[in-house]
Amino acid sequence: MRILFVCVGNSCRSQMAEGIAKSLGYEAESAGTHPAEAVSKHAITVLQNRGIGTTKLKPKSLDKFNVDNFDKVISMGCGVHCPMIKIDQDWELEDPVGQKFEVFVQTANEIEKRIKLLD
Secondary structure, eight states: OEEEEEESSOSSHHHHHHHHHHHTTOEEEEEESSOOSSOOHHHHHHHHHTTOOOTTOOOOBGGGOOGGGOSEEEEOSSOOOOTTSOOSEEOOOOOOTTSOHHHHHHHHHHHHHHHHTOO
């Protein structure tokens, strides 16, 4: 299954979702409608603590992707409204940006749980 995780900044939730999904054997990408300058340091640390490589992660624009090439397009829950694409699921996850590290861990745990329910 090919999954595209969509967010606004593509710096926290969608990046963690991309990394976790790939570690679980999915083909995954992430993108933002207004990509940030860099991936959140807490998001990087959460993934590294799980043994997930992070060197290739970087914020990417949604414009770089053809959503028709994905089986599922998932909004992380950041009010992403893209009239030109169909969002299959909105996970409505609170954005951990600027919050304590533990919030990132909790968010990653929830993301992993939801990814495992996709099959």
